[in-house]
Amino acid sequence: MALLLVTGGCGFIGSHLTAALLARGDRVRVLDDLSTGSRANLAPGATLVVGKVEDPETVRAAMEGVDGCFHLAAIASVARCTEAWLETHRVNLSATIAVLDAARAAFGRAAIPVAYASSAAIYGMPEFCPLDEDAPARPLSAYGADKLGCELHARVAGQVHGVPTIGLRFFNVYGPRQDPRSPYSGVISIFCERLNRGLPLAIHGDGRQTRDFVFVADVVAALLAALPMAETGAPVFNVCTGQPSSLLDLSAAIGRACGQEPRLEHQPARLGDIRHSVGSVLRARQALGLKPPVPLEEGLAAVIGWL
Ligand code: NAD
Ligand code: UD2
Missing domain, CATH: 3.90.25.10 (UDP-galactose 4-epimerase, domain 1)
Structure with a gap:
């Protein structure tokens, strides 16, 4: 039975993921500041640490003893990131660095694999659709720029610090x-x-x-399939319907x-x-073995x- 950390586990996607992990027999620790999430969303059986994911000490403590981490905590609204540029940057990018930093190998334990939420917003205004993962990343919002920053720092985490990661570019999730x-x-x-x-x-x-509206159960299936595929090459996949x-x-x-x-x-x-x-679903469907949406x-x- 694995112990997994879910940042943002009291939010929309994180609460569904937490429930699915518990249902398959894992133990789950959630780190959440309850800013847009709520205790009511927390799946029964999960342990809640209330704290800020941009605080390195909090993240280090939450990461202790875990076998893997799903990093979902963020300010998910593009409009809010336009209004509060610097504040949201601390949560959407600095906090991801705090998570990757805490996942580094330490005190005789191996590096912890991290699956994290990226976004279709990294593509900006595409010239053509559907977008595959090789389409140019030209974000047009502070939100998209920070999510692209997460992907770049995941590469650093893998290449420099040996942390296995996998990034999922969620399109418009609902449920x-x-x-x-x-x-x-x-x-x-x-x-x-x-x-x-x-x-x-x-x-x-x-x-x-x-x-491209993707149902939350499909996003959870992609997250569950992704964590075991985390590696130091920092792969990224679309999560969408096409x-x-x-x-x-x-x-x-x-x-x-x-x-x-x-x-x-x-x-x-x-x-x-x-x-x-x-988005184009082809690469994720093949690599992660996803069912039709x-x-x-x-x-x-x-x-x-x-x-
Ligand atoms: P959400 O707002 O429901 O969940 C985010 C959770 O993170 C909340 O529980 C919130 O309380 C927590 N949180 C926010 N700031 C925090 C902080 N500083 N410290 C600790 N916890 C904090 O959003 P969601 O839709 O579930 O999004 C989850 C992830 O998926 C985010 O990374 C988001 O950017 C990404 N994403 C979502 C969509 C979508 O369509 N919903 C699309 C692309 C990417
Ligand atoms: C969503 C995600 C964001 C992200 C991105 C990926 C949310 C809240 N945001 O941003 O996290 O990763 O997808 O590309 O899920 N609209 C209206 N009326 C309304 C609300 C919205 O017309 O009352 C329009 C809005 O202008 C936009 C579309 O609906 O054209 C979708 O808006 P959204 O806020 O649901 O999501 P988006 O695509 O900005």
Whole structure:
């Protein structure tokens, strides 16, 4: 039975991952500052350390005795990173360095493997889609720049310090427990909740921007498959479906799933908003042995059932 550290384990993706690890018989320690996550999300059976992942002492203590680490704690909102550039940089990049540093071999123990969350935001405004992992990394947001920084420091961790890592570039993840009340949350949870309450949906820009929406269970499956593949070459993989949905298509699909016609309110486009973001699943599917993704309609039904 392995002991695994999950940073951000009280958040949306981290709480699903923690539950899956416990279900397969692992022990889990969670490090979380409860800023966007909550104790209510914590899977029963996990141990919680409340603390900041950018604090090296806290991370070192949390890492003690673990067999592997999933590093998910971050400020996940692109919009919030635009507003609070330096503050979010400390959490999104410096904290990753603190995790990689604590994972180095020490006092006779081997280096600890780390699987960490990167993002499709590292690609910036792509010239073509679907994006494979060799597409140029040209982030356009502070969030994307910090996630690319995580990938670069993971290479340093491997090449210089012998720390095995693997980075997963999540596209737009959705599912139950993604906080629907926060304006910084993902668009699917915001839209489902607003439609449920009979409120109009805000479309930023013309609504023809596209995203690759991936259900949280598929992300958990990718994380579980990834950790044993961590290595000092610091590989990175997309986690996506390969299927584009425009915001207008998405609102119509949510309307069908809720049995209501959505009212749309157009608002100005968000600063630095990516126009099209769709990933290629091929490399991850092959290397990580992933199953076909959950279809959008099925995932939307799960979100609506949870609300
Ligand atoms: P989330 O906000 O639900 O979870 C993040 C968790 O980290 C929360 O529990 C929060 O309390 C914790 N946290 C934040 N700052 C912290 C700090 N300084 N110290 C300790 N804990 C801290 O977000 P999520 O959607 O579950 O995202 C998880 C990871 O996946 C993040 O790294 C995010 O950047 C990445 N990601 C998410 C998406 C997505 O669509 N949700 C897409 C790409 C990448
Ligand atoms: C998401 C992730 C981010 C990241 C990126 C990967 C969240 C919160 N953020 O950023 O972590 O890694 O994907 O590319 O999941 N929109 C509206 N109305 C709303 C809310 C959003 O029109 O009420 C639009 C928004 O302008 C954007 C799209 O919906 O074009 C998706 O927005 P988002 O905030 O869900 O996610 P994104 O792609 O900015």
